Structure formats: structure tokens, C-alpha cells
Amino acid sequence: MSQAIEFLVPRESVLSRRAAIIADLADLLPPECLVHEPRGLAPFETDAFISYRRVPLAVALPRTTTQVAAVLKYCNRYDIPVVPRGAGTSLSGGAIPQEDAVVLCLSKMTRILEVDYANRAATLQAGVTNLSISEAVGIDGFFYAPDPSSQLACTIGGNIGMNSGGAHCLKYGVTTNNLLGVKLVLIDGTVIDLGGKHLDAAGYDLLGLVCGSEGQLGVVTEATVRLIAKPEGVRPVLFGFETCEEAGACVTDIIAAGIIPVAIEFMDKAAIEICEAFAKAGYPLDVGALLIVEVEGSEAEMDAMLASIVEIAGRHGVKTVRQCQSATEAALIWKGRKSAFGATGRIADYICMDGTVPLGKLSYVLNRTSEIVESFGLRVANVFHAGDGNMHPLILFNANDPIEAANAEAAGNEILKLCVEAGGCLTGEHGVGIEKRDLMRYQYSQADLAQQMEVRAAFDEKWLLNPSKVFPLDGRA
Amino acid sequence: MSQAIEFLVPRESVLSRRAAIIADLADLLPPECLVHEPRGLAPFETDAFISYRRVPLAVALPRTTTQVAAVLKYCNRYDIPVVPRGAGTSLSGGAIPQEDAVVLCLSKMTRILEVDYANRAATLQAGVTNLSISEAVGIDGFFYAPDPSSQLACTIGGNIGMNSGGAHCLKYGVTTNNLLGVKLVLIDGTVIDLGGKHLDAAGYDLLGLVCGSEGQLGVVTEATVRLIAKPEGVRPVLFGFETCEEAGACVTDIIAAGIIPVAIEFMDKAAIEICEAFAKAGYPLDVGALLIVEVEGSEAEMDAMLASIVEIAGRHGVKTVRQCQSATEAALIWKGRKSAFGATGRIADYICMDGTVPLGKLSYVLNRTSEIVESFGLRVANVFHAGDGNMHPLILFNANDPIEAANAEAAGNEILKLCVEAGGCLTGEHGVGIEKRDLMRYQYSQADLAQQMEVRAAFDEKWLLNPSKVFPLDGRA
Structure with missing residues (x-):
């Protein structure tokens, strides 16, 4: 019995509780959908935030909404925390587990269920990767707009959890602006359908609320997203400036003129050098700041919009304006930008x-x-x-x-x-996760936070879903 | 005492409670901001739904957020229902009061607080009318996109409550897609700020949740909305078809081709005749269905998009294609469409x-x-x-x-x-209000409704805000 003194709960109880949970989950899921051996659990210890690591109790990898519902209902009954996970590309630690949690990973739910051009919509399981949506409909001239840099790996379920953005969201909006509906499993296993292929919905906009809620209100198993027709042409153009001030003022004036290009990306001298060394994108190295401005449409439309932008850039002392001469050059420009994080990680x-x-x-x-x-x-x-x-x-x-x-x-x-x-906010597209939870007090008043927590409790009274994220740990209502 | 038998509460108590509430409100508001005489209350008996009428207990017409907070805090303390109201143009009875309710009408809060082109945003008090936003920024080449037919009268606060749309929302989205932030007063008088001029926000999207919540989660006193640059040109074009089937199939094919005009409005033969008789808009009378398709942009852009649409319409046997020859003709086309409800009401x-x-x-x-x-x-x-x-x-x-x-x-x-x-929903832009509350069971499962009501209770535990709307009367959780 002396051992028991070291633990709040007797060690045998902890071990046997873990074993019992794994045995129970094994009744709910096929063998290939449950991971509990240490070697299997290792990949789920952290996500792209990597500052923290915790080995979870077990990982459930369901294939169906029914299995998701069964796992949630079980965890709710026995007060087991659940950490939903897509591809684990979160930059804010949104998918990092707790040691006593079951990770509910949607990565086996990878079916594209329906493509419906008449309603400009596609319905997907939550584990479908962002890029594979655009790949599936590209041949018919459509794409899915939000494009996080991790789009090769990240899943639509994770994108919904974090309301992900991307370089091309200036014109087309972030995930919430391109999401039409979800199938959501509540913590008690109830399945509800929010939104759909129709405009708006009667009652409250729970769809909008769920988007960006970091897996705390329920688990999305299916999503219906907006498809957009590819433009006739696209053209990224490089604008080089001596200083960041000039480039920044140019961006402000473009937007204030009511011009909305597809993307306006900004790189300072350090970023230009890092990306150019890695991607050989052809960025000018003699400038202090670079804008990648992408326009789209017919040749005439692109010419007209670019003429306005060049005129504004001229007022801010633009030093270099470089249009790419081929699709290969255009792809290189974006390769350089999208590899910025990886290229930085090399140095x-x-x-x-x-x-x-x-x-x-x-x-x-x-x-x-x-x-x-x-x-x-x-x-x-x-x-x-x-x-x-x-x-x-x-x-x-x-x-x-x-x-x-x-x-x-x-x-x-x-x-x-x-x-x-400055009147902004803590996160544009990466979410709060673990990283920024303690800064939430800086953004929000106690009344603001209390109201958000009331809403959370209206979905998950026991705080079992992704429990240690978003809110300050000492601030639970 | 015999009179008392007729009332659940002694008549004297009812009367004295009403008198006491009015006296208390008079302490919170200047005299011109409180209406309680029968003649003054009459305009607040109903809204544009008109099927029901109830004289409210009193009408508060605050000028400031502080006054709104004081009224809500008071009503919450004494369990008095509150019905928020903008201009009373609701088509679903969303602003119709109960007899025991205080109407909280924002129509005196009509100041435009800030116009900020660098952030494409304007901040307004809730009683500013929809059209006056566009009028205020039109001279600088901007407008506010959602355009309900009642835009001359309806307020931005009411638009937010109902997530209002309009003919031009096909391209630009409805209210929720054009709303950046609100100042929201909760039922206990707490003031919270949701959203802002920055992209996204940390934590849950309470802004999206509040938009379309029909005044049940709090009272919006200020709103920050997206401004959009006016296009170079706009051109409404009439497409006449023999049958509604042809016109409907043409619409589906336009959208399925990925073409997004600013507006595609549909009128059947009955509507054409009613509107033409009223507005002399120049609609063809020898067709069975009419589409008003509006395109915008440069002349070249409009020509290109129209060519694609004409080609699609041709496949569906279009009988008449009529481009307007002047701005006057264009205005007439829209006058005809926007007066459809009024013109119908004449016959x-x-x-x-x-x-x-x-x-x-x-x-x-x-x-x-x-x-x-x-x-x-x-x-x-x-x-x-x-x-x-x-x-x-x-x-x-x-x-x-x-x-x-x-x-x-x-x-x-x-x-x-x-x-x-057919896979659609009860309301696109008018809201549930009183009109469709009993049909909500048809749209939603018990689990869906229960979750919506949980969210409502997380804002207003006692169901005091616009209490008899949105949910079936017998369905309260």
C-alpha cells in the first residue's frame, strides 16, 4: 500500500481505469481503428506547435459517424476528455492531447461523398485533405478557395475547427465564408445537421458558431463546402519597395481604393532572403520589402486591375514591378511563399x-x-x-x-x-489552442469570456471536448 | 373582491404593476424616449407581418447604449419580457410585441459613427437605415451590399436580427457576410463587443451567432459593416422565357457554370403583370417567366459575362433578351422588381x-x-x-x-x-419570427431544436428577449 501514497488515485486504479477504457473502446471500434500501444501513440503526442508533448490514453480512428457517436457517448458517460484531431498541423497546439484524454482522429474518414455543381457544393468526410477537394473538382473547372500553407496535409475537419485561412482568402474569405453545412456529433453522441446546400437557415447560425470553435462544441464528421469556378487566368506580380513602410502604405491604399485582388502577400527583407535561398523563386534581393499581388480574370480584367495597382504602388516609390512570363514562373512565386515556414525552419x-x-x-x-x-x-x-x-x-x-x-x-x-x-486580435487563422489561451484576457473582458464559456457549456457541460484549449486555465466559469 | 376571480393576478395588481414599470422606466429614460399612452403605443402593435396585433406595455426609445443597458438590466431584474425593434418592417412578425412586454425600439439611434475606407468599414448606431449607409459613402464610390426591398426604412439593427438579404446578395452575400462587428447589450445590462475591423477573432464566432438570432441573444446598439467599392458599371438584362421550367433550368445552368452575376431575379407571369401594371418597367408581357440578370464591371467584363449567359439562355429556348439602353431604363427595371410586394398589395x-x-x-x-x-x-x-x-x-x-x-x-x-x-429551409432572409415558429419542428429534429435552445439559454436564461418567437411555443426546453 505504500505506493499508493505517491498518487492521488491508487496506481492500480489508474492503470486499471486505462485498461478498462481501452477494453471498452475496443468493443466500440474495429481493431485497426484503435491505437493504444506506446509506439502507436507517439505520432499523436503533439502537433505542428511542437512546444508541448503529452502521450494520450488512446487514439480512436473511426471510419463512420456512428463510430464517432459511440466513442463520444462513451467518453461523456465516463467523464473522459476527448481531443478531436485532423492531420495534426495546428500551429497553436489545438490538437495536442492531455494524458488522460482519448484522441479522436478523423484521418480515416477520407471519402468525397458528393460533388454538386448545380449548387456549387461538395460534401466530404471530415478527414478529406484541403487540397484534395480542389484536385477532385479541378478537372471540371472548379476549386475550393481557402488554401492554408499546409493544404497538402491538413483536413477539412481541422480547417473548420480553426476557421483556417490562406493566401487567397483576401478575395474569397476564410473557411467560415466557404462552409455550407456540417454533420456534428455532440458530446452525448447526438448527431445534428447544421446548414446545407440552401441559402441561410432558420433559427440560430450554429454552423457559423461551430466553425472556429476548436473542437469544443462537437465533432464534425462531414462538411458541405462551396465550390468556386476557376478564373479565366491568374497572374501573380511582384512589387519591390525600399522599406516596409512603403509596402505597408501601398497595401492600405490598394484596399482603401476598393480594389480586392485575390491575394496581397507581404515579405520583409529577412523573409525574402530565406525563401529565395530555399525556393529559387526569382524574388528581387535588392529590395527591403516585397508584395506578391495576384489578380485574376480575363486578360483585359487583369490588365485593368494591375494598372490601378501599379499606379498606387508608384505613389509609394515602388522600385521593382515584375510580372511573370509563364505558368512555371507563377508557380515558383507561390512555391517560394508557401514554403516560407519550412525554409525558415532550415536556418x-x-x-x-x-x-x-x-x-x-x-x-x-x-x-x-x-x-x-x-x-x-x-x-x-x-x-x-x-x-x-x-x-x-x-x-x-x-x-x-x-x-x-x-x-x-x-x-x-x-x-x-x-x-x-492596435485594434486587432490574437489570431487570424491559426486559432487560440494552447498557445494563446492565457492571452485571451488581454483580448476580452471578463464579461466577454464568461459569455463564450456559457456558450461552450451549452454544448458540453462537463468540458470534456478539447478541454484545456482556448480559455485561460484558471478562468473557467 | 369579486373582480379578482376573473384574473389570475388581481386586476389591481396588474394595473399597478404596469404603472410601476412605467414609473421606473421614466427614471431611466428622458421623457421623449418613453411611450406609454395608448395613442403612442398604436404604431408598435404590429410590424409588416400584420397578421397579429398586441399593444405592448410600453415602448422605450433609447438614444444611447447606456440607456439600452439600463432598460435591459431593469427588465431582467423584474422578469419583464423585452421585444427589440428596428423599423418594424419584419415580414415574419419578428417585432410584434406581447402585451406584457416592453418594446425596445432603436429608431432614435441613427448616428453614423465612423467611415474608414482603409479598412473598408463603417460603424453605425443600430437605428441607421440600410439605404442611408450606401448614401453616406456613395459619393466616395462605396456602398453597403445587402439590399432588402424595404431598405429605405429598415434598420441595420433589424437587418442583423434577421440576417437580411436582398436582390444583390447573390454576389455579395447576406448581412452575416457583410458584418464585421457589433456592440451587444446582454439581458443583464452587460455590454460586450464582438468582432471588429480586423480579420476573424479569437475564440468562438459569437458575432456570427448573434446575426440572425432575431433579438433573442442580446440587443445590438452599434454595428461595423463592410463597405464595397462600386463597380465601374452595372447592367440589368431581361431574359424572357415561355415557361417557368425553362427559366428555372437556365438559372441552374448559369450557376453550375460557375458564373456569379450580381443578381438573378425571377418573376412568373402573374408577377410580371402585377409589377408592370404598377411600375411601367418595360417588362415583356408575352412571356411566361422573366429573369432579371444583373452583371457589373467594365464594359468588356459585362460583355463577356453576358455572352456566356446569353449562350446558356439560348439552350433553354430564351424568347426575349432585352438590354436596357440607359440608366433610366435600368432604374425602372429595379423599381418594378422592388415594388413587387407593394404592387401586389394593390390588387x-x-x-x-x-x-x-x-x-x-x-x-x-x-x-x-x-x-x-x-x-x-x-x-x-x-x-x-x-x-x-x-x-x-x-x-x-x-x-x-x-x-x-x-x-x-x-x-x-x-x-x-x-x-x-426538397433539401431547403423555411426562411432565406425574413426570419422565423411568429410566422414560422410552429414549422421549426418540420425543419429540425428535437435534438437540433434542443441545442439551439441551450444556446439561447446561455445568453438569456429566463427567456425574456423576444420570448415568443423562433421556437414552437410548446417546445421550450
Whole structure:
């Protein structure tokens, strides 16, 4: 009995509870849909945030909504936390498990259930990857618009959980603007259908509420998304400036003129150098800031929009305007941009912030960001969705140096507070997850947070779904 | 004491409670912001639904968020129902009061607080009318996109409550797609800010949830909305067909080809005749169905899109294609369409349904709608947002004939059930209100409704805000 003193619960009880849960889950799922051996659990310890690792109790990999419902109903009955997971590409730790949790991973639910062009819609299981939607309908001239940099791997279920964005969301909106319906399994196993292929819906917009709720209100097993017809042509154009201020002011003036290109991406000198070294994208190296502006439509439309943009850029002292001469060059331009995080990872450890700011504050926030990071003795590279005001400063550091790691985290927090002070918010597309939960008090008043938690409790009274995310750990109502 | 037997509560108590509430409200509001005399209350008895009338206890007309908060806090403390109201243009009875309710009317809050082109946003008090937003920014080349037919009168607060749409929402989306933030007063008087001029927001999308919640989650006092740059040109074009089937199939094929005009409005023969007689819009009278397709952009863009649409219309036997020759003609075309309800009201009483259907079912639902209405011995005119699948059958009847009135309501219910069966929903833009509350069981399972009511209770535990709307009266959780 002396051993029992070391544990709040007798060790035998903990072990036998774990064994009992695994045995129970084995009754609910086929053998290939349940992982509980240490080697099998290892890939589920963390996600793309990687700052934390926890080995979960077990991983359920259901193939059907019925199986998802059975697992949730079981976990709800026995008060077992559940961490929903797609491909584990979360940059905010949204899919990192707790040790006492069952990970509910939707990655085996990969069927495209219906493509319906008359309603511009496709219905998919939650584990379908983002890119495979566009691949499935590309031959018919359609695509799915939100395009996170991880689109080769990330799933539509995860995109819904985090309300994911991407470079092309300036024109087409983020996930919530392209989501028509979901099948949602509640924590008690009830299955509800939200939205559909029709306009709007009677009653409350629970679909919009679920999108971006980080797996805390229920588990999405199917989604119906909007398809968009491919434009006649697309053309990314590079605009090089001496300074970030000029590039930032140019972005603000493009938007203020009412011009909405498909994308306006921003790279500072550090980001240009990192990406060019990796991707050989043909970026100019003699500039201090680069905008990738993509326009689309007919040749005439693209020419007209570009003429307006070139005129605005001229007012801000643009140094280089480079149109690509071929589809290969265009693909290279995007390859450089989309590999920014990977290319950065080759030269240093980094953390990527995701704050958003009103466009009028872009230059100010960029300047202050540099000052903040330098004050911690670190370097920063900025590569982000400028048209949306969605900043992504990458703070470079050496993860083997605990002081640098702590400084990077502190600098990141200062930057996010800066975004909030400037009238923006903590996250544009990566979600709160673990990373930003303690900063939520900085964004929201106690009344704001209390109301969000009331809504959460209306779906999951016992806080079993992804329990340690989004809200400050000490702040539960 | 014998009188008391007639009342659940002694009559004196009822009267004195009313007097006490009015006296208390008079302490919270300046004299010109409180209405309680019978003559003053009359305009607040009903809204554009007009099928029901109830004289409310009192009407509060606050000028500030602080006053709104004071009234709500007071009503919450003393369990007094509150019915929020904008301009009272609801077609579903969303603003009709109860006899024991205080109407909280935002119509004195009419200030435009900020116009910010750099962030494509305007911030307004809730009582600002829809059209006055576009009027305020029109001189600078911008507009606010959602355009209900009642836009001259209806307020942005009411638009948010009902998630209002309009003819031009095919391209630009409905209210929820154009809303960036609100100031929301909760039933206990707490003021929270949702959203803002930045992309997305950390935590749950309570902004999206509040939009379309019919005043049941809180009272919006300020709104920040998206501004859009006016296109270079716009051109409405008339397409006349022999039959509704041909016109419906043409709409489906336009959308399935990935073409998104600004608007695709549909009128059947009855609607054409009614509108033409009223507005002299120049509609062809020798066709069985008419589409108003509006394209926008440069001359070249409009030409290109129209060429594609004309080609598709040709495949469906289009009989007449008429481009307007002047801005005056264009304005007349829209005047005809937007006056459809008023023009119908000149020749008969009518009820207007608001169901939506997936586009592939448009022709089928139109046919069945005619059969249903004829089976009740009544006539129907169809005039609606076809590109969105948002039907508006107007069922014509004589309100002085109680049998016709009952038949009209019964036919309406059958039509809405038909929309749900076809994969659509009860309401596209008018809301549930009183009109469709009992049909909600037809759209939703008990689990669906229970979850919506849980969410409602998370904002307003005592069900004081607009209490008798949206949900079936016998269905409260």
C-alpha cells in the first residue's frame, strides 16, 4: 500500500481505469481503428506547435459517424476528455492531447461523398485533405478557395475547427465564408445537421458558431463546402519597395481604393532572403520589402486591375514591378511563399505569430514588431497576408538555448498584445489552442469570456471536448 | 373582491404593476424616449407581418447604449419580457410585441459613427437605415451590399436580427457576410463587443451567432459593416422565357457554370403583370417567366459575362433578351422588381413565403407550389432571388374571407414543408419570427431544436428577449 501514497488515485486504479477504457473502446471500434500501444501513440503526442508533448490514453480512428457517436457517448458517460484531431498541423497546439484524454482522429474518414455543381457544393468526410477537394473538382473547372500553407496535409475537419485561412482568402474569405453545412456529433453522441446546400437557415447560425470553435462544441464528421469556378487566368506580380513602410502604405491604399485582388502577400527583407535561398523563386534581393499581388480574370480584367495597382504602388516609390512570363514562373512565386515556414525552419527554430490588425496600422505594427523582437536580442522575419491585415512574424531563436526560447515566447506575447492594442486580435487563422489561451484576457473582458464559456457549456457541460484549449486555465466559469 | 376571480393576478395588481414599470422606466429614460399612452403605443402593435396585433406595455426609445443597458438590466431584474425593434418592417412578425412586454425600439439611434475606407468599414448606431449607409459613402464610390426591398426604412439593427438579404446578395452575400462587428447589450445590462475591423477573432464566432438570432441573444446598439467599392458599371438584362421550367433550368445552368452575376431575379407571369401594371418597367408581357440578370464591371467584363449567359439562355429556348439602353431604363427595371410586394398589395391581400431550395430543385418546387396553391382555390405570384434559390411565392387571397385566409395560411405551410423536403429551409432572409415558429419542428429534429435552445439559454436564461418567437411555443426546453 505504500505506493499508493505517491498518487492521488491508487496506481492500480489508474492503470486499471486505462485498461478498462481501452477494453471498452475496443468493443466500440474495429481493431485497426484503435491505437493504444506506446509506439502507436507517439505520432499523436503533439502537433505542428511542437512546444508541448503529452502521450494520450488512446487514439480512436473511426471510419463512420456512428463510430464517432459511440466513442463520444462513451467518453461523456465516463467523464473522459476527448481531443478531436485532423492531420495534426495546428500551429497553436489545438490538437495536442492531455494524458488522460482519448484522441479522436478523423484521418480515416477520407471519402468525397458528393460533388454538386448545380449548387456549387461538395460534401466530404471530415478527414478529406484541403487540397484534395480542389484536385477532385479541378478537372471540371472548379476549386475550393481557402488554401492554408499546409493544404497538402491538413483536413477539412481541422480547417473548420480553426476557421483556417490562406493566401487567397483576401478575395474569397476564410473557411467560415466557404462552409455550407456540417454533420456534428455532440458530446452525448447526438448527431445534428447544421446548414446545407440552401441559402441561410432558420433559427440560430450554429454552423457559423461551430466553425472556429476548436473542437469544443462537437465533432464534425462531414462538411458541405462551396465550390468556386476557376478564373479565366491568374497572374501573380511582384512589387519591390525600399522599406516596409512603403509596402505597408501601398497595401492600405490598394484596399482603401476598393480594389480586392485575390491575394496581397507581404515579405520583409529577412523573409525574402530565406525563401529565395530555399525556393529559387526569382524574388528581387535588392529590395527591403516585397508584395506578391495576384489578380485574376480575363486578360483585359487583369490588365485593368494591375494598372490601378501599379499606379498606387508608384505613389509609394515602388522600385521593382515584375510580372511573370509563364505558368512555371507563377508557380515558383507561390512555391517560394508557401514554403516560407519550412525554409525558415532550415536556418533556425522559430515561432510564428498570427495576430491581425486593421490595415491602417500595418506599418506601425511592423515597426514596433521589429523593435520588440530586437529588444529581446532576437531576429524576426515577416511573411504574411497583408491584404487581410493578418500578420505572421516569425521569431527566430535557438531552441537549445532556454533563455532564447523564453525570450522568443515573451517577444511573441508582446507582439500579440501590440496587435490587440492596435485594434486587432490574437489570431487570424491559426486559432487560440494552447498557445494563446492565457492571452485571451488581454483580448476580452471578463464579461466577454464568461459569455463564450456559457456558450461552450451549452454544448458540453462537463468540458470534456478539447478541454484545456482556448480559455485561460484558471478562468473557467 | 369579486373582480379578482376573473384574473389570475388581481386586476389591481396588474394595473399597478404596469404603472410601476412605467414609473421606473421614466427614471431611466428622458421623457421623449418613453411611450406609454395608448395613442403612442398604436404604431408598435404590429410590424409588416400584420397578421397579429398586441399593444405592448410600453415602448422605450433609447438614444444611447447606456440607456439600452439600463432598460435591459431593469427588465431582467423584474422578469419583464423585452421585444427589440428596428423599423418594424419584419415580414415574419419578428417585432410584434406581447402585451406584457416592453418594446425596445432603436429608431432614435441613427448616428453614423465612423467611415474608414482603409479598412473598408463603417460603424453605425443600430437605428441607421440600410439605404442611408450606401448614401453616406456613395459619393466616395462605396456602398453597403445587402439590399432588402424595404431598405429605405429598415434598420441595420433589424437587418442583423434577421440576417437580411436582398436582390444583390447573390454576389455579395447576406448581412452575416457583410458584418464585421457589433456592440451587444446582454439581458443583464452587460455590454460586450464582438468582432471588429480586423480579420476573424479569437475564440468562438459569437458575432456570427448573434446575426440572425432575431433579438433573442442580446440587443445590438452599434454595428461595423463592410463597405464595397462600386463597380465601374452595372447592367440589368431581361431574359424572357415561355415557361417557368425553362427559366428555372437556365438559372441552374448559369450557376453550375460557375458564373456569379450580381443578381438573378425571377418573376412568373402573374408577377410580371402585377409589377408592370404598377411600375411601367418595360417588362415583356408575352412571356411566361422573366429573369432579371444583373452583371457589373467594365464594359468588356459585362460583355463577356453576358455572352456566356446569353449562350446558356439560348439552350433553354430564351424568347426575349432585352438590354436596357440607359440608366433610366435600368432604374425602372429595379423599381418594378422592388415594388413587387407593394404592387401586389394593390390588387389583393397576400402572404409572402420565404423558403429556400437547392438550385437543382427550382423548377420542381415552382411547379408543386402552383399545384398546392391551386388546390386551395387560390392564386400565386412568384417573384424571388433565383440565383440563391430563395423563393418568395406571394399567395393572393381576400383577408375579409376567413376561409380564404385560413386556406392561404395552410397553402403557405405546405409550400414551406415542400422547401424543406426538397433539401431547403423555411426562411432565406425574413426570419422565423411568429410566422414560422410552429414549422421549426418540420425543419429540425428535437435534438437540433434542443441545442439551439441551450444556446439561447446561455445568453438569456429566463427567456425574456423576444420570448415568443423562433421556437414552437410548446417546445421550450
